[in-house]
Amino acid sequence: MFFLRKHLLIALFIFTSFCLAENHNFSVTPKIHPEINSLHWKHSATNTALDINGIEIDIFNWRIAADSKESVTVELVNPVWEFVSWNDNKLVLPNIIKISDPVNYRGTPTIYIQVTPWRIIDNQIEVLTSGKISITGDPVDFPINYSHPFLLNDNDYKLSRSSTSETEYLIITPSYLASAAQALADMHADSVDDILQLNTEVVTIEDISIDVSGNEIRDYIIQRIEDDLLDGFLALRFLLLFGDEIDIPPIDNGNYPSDDF
Helix, strand or coil: CHHHHHHHHHHHHHHHHHHHCEEEEEECCCCCCCEECCCEEECCCCCEEEEECCEEEEEEEEEEECCCHHHEEEEEEEEEEEEEEECCCCCCCCCCEEECCCEEECCEEEEEEEECCEEEECCEEEEEEEEEEEEEECCCCCCCCCCCCCECCCCHHHHHHHHCCCCCEEEEECHHHHHHHHHHHHHHHHCCCHHHCCCEEEEEHHHHCCCCCHHHHHHHHHHHHHHHHHCCCCCCCEEEECCCCCCCCCCCCCCCCCCCC
């Protein structure tokens, strides 16, 4: 009876741990059949690329907040590999799955995950054309102090960032370009994935000053940053000066008004 109860408790613990873990699944099936040329190995399902001997190699890349490598598992589920070309350049590829040791990123222990949808066997290049990538991470008991498009964890930082009413992206533009600048602002607000959306504000140089100088624009930017810091949090993270050196004149020393930021 004790033996049975012991094993039931172990099974319950394993089941509970599995349910608490965060699991993420990604399809590796490309929308366009992968192709290789002398400059680029193209795989449309990937989200980034690396450079090997001057050749751009499309890969998958994510990050996950975790304080130990053992708390993260990555596996290919039902992978299908197809021959795509010969390895004439004698290229050496990284391991298909790479999991880094934890590194401190903005005060948060972070593990980087890289999956390469290419492999070389007997000088034949094969590409991953079907299947899934499954990534599982244990829950964390520490705050996640940043947001990133490749970050897999669900966290309060993402929620607070996406719900803030403060300006995150400031566009300074002459009035004759205001409609184009506003179209760009609208795109950042409603035409990208939720995690990439930014509260964007358009300010014309005429709003800052008539016959505005580069120094006045620079002082305005500094004031916006200082106003944010008075509230204890710098929401403003991106700045675009929309125009050329005539629209946005240089400051006294010839530098652009944003060169110090």
